[in-house]
Amino acid sequence: MKTVKSIFRLKPVFIVLSLFISLLSSFSAHAAVDGWIAGNIMDDGIFTNSSTMTPGQIQVFLESKVPSCDTNGQQLSEYGGPDLNGDGKVQRWEWGKSKYNQTTFYCLRDAWENGRNASRIIWDTAQKYSINPQVLIVLLQKEQGLITDTWPLSIQYKTATGYGCPDTAPCDSQYYGLTNQLDWAAKMFRAIMNDSPTWYTPYELGDNYIRYNPDASCGGSNVKIQNRATQALYNYTPYQPNQGALNAGWGTANCGAYGNRNFYLYFNNWFGDTRIQILASIAERYAELGGSSGVLGPVTMNRVCNLRNGGCYQGFQNGGIYWSSASGTFESYGDLRQRYLEMNTENGALGYPTSAVICGLKSSGCYQSYQNGALYYSPTVGHAYESISNLRDRYWSLGSENGPLGYPSTPVVCGLRNGGCYQGYENGAIYKSSLGTYENYGAIRQYYLQNGTENGGLGYPISSQSCNTRDNGCYQFFEKGSVYQTTNTGTHSILSGISTKWSQFSKEWGVLGFPLSDETYGAKNNSSYQTFQGGTIYWTSRGGIVIFNQIADRWRELGSEWGMLDYPISDTICGTKNNGCYQLFNNTRTIYWSPATGAKTVWGGIYNAWSKVGKEWGRLGYPLTNEIYVDGGSYQDFEGGTIHWNSAQGTTVTYN
Amino acid sequence: MRIEHKSKKRWPLVITIATIVIIICAGIGVYATQKFKPNDTKENTTTSSSTDTNLDPPTNEEIQTGKDIKEQKVNPSTPVQTTESLNITANNTDSNIQVRATIASSIQDGTCTITLTKGSSTVTKPSVGIQPLSGYSTCKGWDIPLSELSSGTWNIEIVAKYQSKVASGKTEVTIP
Known part of the structure; x- marks a missing residue:
C-alpha cells in the first residue's frame, strides 16, 4: 500500500516524462515537405543550367555520398539469402551470387562505362542536352538510389534513370545501360523544354489532372503546370504526392507516390532551392x-x-x-x-x-x-584582361587604354627573374620588380625585346620612358644601363662604364650627343667602344676614353688602336687656342685639331721642338700638315713656320 | 525524532524535482539544437563559381529512402503485370477538351483511336500514334474543340493497338 502511494505521489513525474518523450519523438519523425508547389516543382532556369558542376565537382559529390563502398559485398545481406560458404553469416555477395550471379558491386563513384566514369557521363549528357547535371544526379537517386547505394546491382545501372521501365510492366532492354539511360532521360527533358512537336506529352502547360498513384482509385487533382521543367518532370513521373505523402516528409502514406516528392527533397537537400x-x-x-x-x-x-x-x-x-x-x-x-x-x-x-x-x-x-x-x-585584342596592383597604378597614370600602351593583351605573368611580374599591352608592356613598376613601349620596347628583356643585358626598367630631351629623342633607364632613341640616330643602349663616361660629357646634351651604335666588343686588348654623334668612347683596361670625331678621323687614318698611335692616354681636350682640340697618345704622340687647320699628328722630335716654342700658343700656331718625310729627314708645316728634322742636326724651327 | 522522520520523507521529493529540472533542461537543449541549427552549414564553403552543393555524407533519411527505392526494384511490392491497363485523362480547357491516354508499358509502335458518345451522338477522331516515354507510353492525344461537343456528359473510350495487343479504357467528361 505504501508502494502504491509512493507511485501515486510520483504521478507528476510521469506526466512530465511523457511530455518529454512526446517532444523528442516529434523531432525524430519525418518533417513534412516544406515549400512543395505542385505546379512548379522546379524553375526552368535551374532545370536547364548545365554549368552548375564540372566533372570534377560531380566526382567529389558522388564520393561524398558514398564515403565507403562495399564493393565486394562483405556486409550482411539486407535481403537474406543462402550462406554459400557456410561461415554462419549471410553476406551481400552471397545474396547477389544466388539472385543475380553478381559478387562485385561498383558504387556510382567508381563506375565506368565505355571508357568514361559516371561523373563524366553525367556531365557530358548534361552538356549535350543543356540540362542541369544536378537534375540528372537526383534522377539517378530517385529512380534507383544509385547516389547513396554502397553496393549497387548491375540491374540498377541497366535501368539507372528508370527510362523504359514501367512500374507495373517489364523494362525495355533497348534502353539499358547507364549512358543510354541518362541520354534518353535528358533527351526527353530537352524535347519537352523545346516544346518539340515530335514528342507526345500527356501533361501540358496549364491545367492537368494528375493522379496520386498508379492506382486510379487513389484519385488525383487538377494541377496548373507553370513551366516546362515541371511539365518535363510530370511527363517523366506522372504522379504527384498526395497530402499524406507530403505530410510524411521522407516517409510513406496511403495511396502515396513519391517520385516527384523525392526528387524535390533530394534536390533541396543536396543542391538548394528548386525555385x-x-x-x-x-x-x-x-x-x-x-x-x-x-x-x-x-x-x-x-x-x-x-x-x-x-x-x-x-x-x-x-x-x-x-x-x-x-x-x-x-x-x-x-x-x-x-x-x-x-x-x-x-x-x-x-x-x-x-x-x-x-x-x-x-x-x-x-x-x-x-x-x-x-x-x-x-x-582588337579579342580577349579581356585584368589590370591589377602596381601594374594597375602605372597603367592608370599613363592614361589606361588612351595612353601609349593601349589595351592589355596578356594576363599578368609573375615568376620572372628575381620575382618580377609582367603584363603585355597592345603597344608595349609594364614590368614590376623590386626596383619599381615601369612601362616599356614604342621603339625602346622593340629594342628591349630584341635584347632579351629583363633577362638580357639591360635588366628591369627602373624609370618610366621620357621624351623630353633634345631632337625629340626618348630614353629610359634600366637596371644595367639606359636606352636612347631618336629618329636620326636609331635606338641604342649605353651600358656601365661607357655610360659613366658619357655622363661626364653631359650625355646627349654634350659634344658626344646620342649614340649611333650599341657598345661593340672586339677592340684591341679585349676592349670595347661605342660611337656617338660627336665621337667615340673606348672602354679599355685604363677606363673610359673619349675621342671626338675631329681627332678620331686622323686617328683612324693611322689604324686607330691597332696602328702606331695605339690607344689615347687622355680624352680629347678642347678649349685651347681658336677653339682647337688635341689628344695625347703614347710616346709623345699627339693629334691637334683646330677649325682652320684640321686634325694633324705631331710627334717625336718635331713635337718636342714645337713644345719648346709654345705649341699652338706660340708663333708657330697649329700644324698645317702631318710630318712629311723626305730624303734624310722630315718636316712639318705650321701656321707660322716649319719645323725640319734630320738625324744629323735634329730639329730646326723656321718662321714665315 | 519527528523532525528526522519528516526529513527522510522529503528526500524522494527533492530527487524527483531535480530529475524533472534536468529532464526539462535536456529537452530545451535538444529543442534549441533542432530549432536553431543553421539551415545549411554547407554555405560555409560556397563560392559563386560553384553552386551551393552539399558535400556532407548522406543523412539517414536520404540513405533509407534510397534503400527503399532499391528494395522496390529487388522485391517489387507491385507485381509486374503481363497485361497493360490504359489510363485516360480528359481536361476541359477554355476552348478544348484535352484527352490524353497513357499505357504502363514501353511501346515502340502502335495506334490509338478515340470515340466520344452521348446518347445517340458519336464523335470520332483520326487515330494517332503511340510513343514510349520514361516509365510508360502515351498516345499522342487529342485536343477536341468544345464547339464539336454539345452540353452534357460524354463517354470517352480509347483503344490502343500495339504488338498484337489491345488495351482500352473509358472515362467521361461533362461539357457545361
Whole structure:
C-alpha cells in the first residue's frame, strides 16, 4: 500500500516524462515537405543550367555520398539469402551470387562505362542536352538510389534513370545501360523544354489532372503546370504526392507516390532551392539591366550567399550579379565575365565588381572596375584582361587604354627573374620588380625585346620612358644601363662604364650627343667602344676614353688602336687656342685639331721642338700638315713656320 | 525524532524535482539544437563559381529512402503485370477538351483511336500514334474543340493497338 502511494505521489513525474518523450519523438519523425508547389516543382532556369558542376565537382559529390563502398559485398545481406560458404553469416555477395550471379558491386563513384566514369557521363549528357547535371544526379537517386547505394546491382545501372521501365510492366532492354539511360532521360527533358512537336506529352502547360498513384482509385487533382521543367518532370513521373505523402516528409502514406516528392527533397537537400530566389538588391539591378530580356537573360540559378566577406551572387543565362556590403551590386557578363571566371571571380585577385560594365571606350572597348583592379576588353585584342596592383597604378597614370600602351593583351605573368611580374599591352608592356613598376613601349620596347628583356643585358626598367630631351629623342633607364632613341640616330643602349663616361660629357646634351651604335666588343686588348654623334668612347683596361670625331678621323687614318698611335692616354681636350682640340697618345704622340687647320699628328722630335716654342700658343700656331718625310729627314708645316728634322742636326724651327 | 522522520520523507521529493529540472533542461537543449541549427552549414564553403552543393555524407533519411527505392526494384511490392491497363485523362480547357491516354508499358509502335458518345451522338477522331516515354507510353492525344461537343456528359473510350495487343479504357467528361 505504501508502494502504491509512493507511485501515486510520483504521478507528476510521469506526466512530465511523457511530455518529454512526446517532444523528442516529434523531432525524430519525418518533417513534412516544406515549400512543395505542385505546379512548379522546379524553375526552368535551374532545370536547364548545365554549368552548375564540372566533372570534377560531380566526382567529389558522388564520393561524398558514398564515403565507403562495399564493393565486394562483405556486409550482411539486407535481403537474406543462402550462406554459400557456410561461415554462419549471410553476406551481400552471397545474396547477389544466388539472385543475380553478381559478387562485385561498383558504387556510382567508381563506375565506368565505355571508357568514361559516371561523373563524366553525367556531365557530358548534361552538356549535350543543356540540362542541369544536378537534375540528372537526383534522377539517378530517385529512380534507383544509385547516389547513396554502397553496393549497387548491375540491374540498377541497366535501368539507372528508370527510362523504359514501367512500374507495373517489364523494362525495355533497348534502353539499358547507364549512358543510354541518362541520354534518353535528358533527351526527353530537352524535347519537352523545346516544346518539340515530335514528342507526345500527356501533361501540358496549364491545367492537368494528375493522379496520386498508379492506382486510379487513389484519385488525383487538377494541377496548373507553370513551366516546362515541371511539365518535363510530370511527363517523366506522372504522379504527384498526395497530402499524406507530403505530410510524411521522407516517409510513406496511403495511396502515396513519391517520385516527384523525392526528387524535390533530394534536390533541396543536396543542391538548394528548386525555385530561384533573388536577393532584393540583385533584383533591383537586374531590373535596371532589362530583366530577362536584357543583357543577362533569364535567371538560371538561385542566389548563393555567404561568399567571401558575406557577399551574394545570382547566376543568369549570360552572366551574374554580385553583391557585397563593401562593393555594392554590380553585374558581370560578356567577354569581361569570361576573364573574371578565369581569375576565380570574387575569390581571385580582382575581388568583387565595383562598377557597371562600361563600353564605348577607344576602339569599341569595354571596361569594369573591381575592388582590386579592373578588366579591359577590346575587339582588337579579342580577349579581356585584368589590370591589377602596381601594374594597375602605372597603367592608370599613363592614361589606361588612351595612353601609349593601349589595351592589355596578356594576363599578368609573375615568376620572372628575381620575382618580377609582367603584363603585355597592345603597344608595349609594364614590368614590376623590386626596383619599381615601369612601362616599356614604342621603339625602346622593340629594342628591349630584341635584347632579351629583363633577362638580357639591360635588366628591369627602373624609370618610366621620357621624351623630353633634345631632337625629340626618348630614353629610359634600366637596371644595367639606359636606352636612347631618336629618329636620326636609331635606338641604342649605353651600358656601365661607357655610360659613366658619357655622363661626364653631359650625355646627349654634350659634344658626344646620342649614340649611333650599341657598345661593340672586339677592340684591341679585349676592349670595347661605342660611337656617338660627336665621337667615340673606348672602354679599355685604363677606363673610359673619349675621342671626338675631329681627332678620331686622323686617328683612324693611322689604324686607330691597332696602328702606331695605339690607344689615347687622355680624352680629347678642347678649349685651347681658336677653339682647337688635341689628344695625347703614347710616346709623345699627339693629334691637334683646330677649325682652320684640321686634325694633324705631331710627334717625336718635331713635337718636342714645337713644345719648346709654345705649341699652338706660340708663333708657330697649329700644324698645317702631318710630318712629311723626305730624303734624310722630315718636316712639318705650321701656321707660322716649319719645323725640319734630320738625324744629323735634329730639329730646326723656321718662321714665315 | 519527528523532525528526522519528516526529513527522510522529503528526500524522494527533492530527487524527483531535480530529475524533472534536468529532464526539462535536456529537452530545451535538444529543442534549441533542432530549432536553431543553421539551415545549411554547407554555405560555409560556397563560392559563386560553384553552386551551393552539399558535400556532407548522406543523412539517414536520404540513405533509407534510397534503400527503399532499391528494395522496390529487388522485391517489387507491385507485381509486374503481363497485361497493360490504359489510363485516360480528359481536361476541359477554355476552348478544348484535352484527352490524353497513357499505357504502363514501353511501346515502340502502335495506334490509338478515340470515340466520344452521348446518347445517340458519336464523335470520332483520326487515330494517332503511340510513343514510349520514361516509365510508360502515351498516345499522342487529342485536343477536341468544345464547339464539336454539345452540353452534357460524354463517354470517352480509347483503344490502343500495339504488338498484337489491345488495351482500352473509358472515362467521361461533362461539357457545361
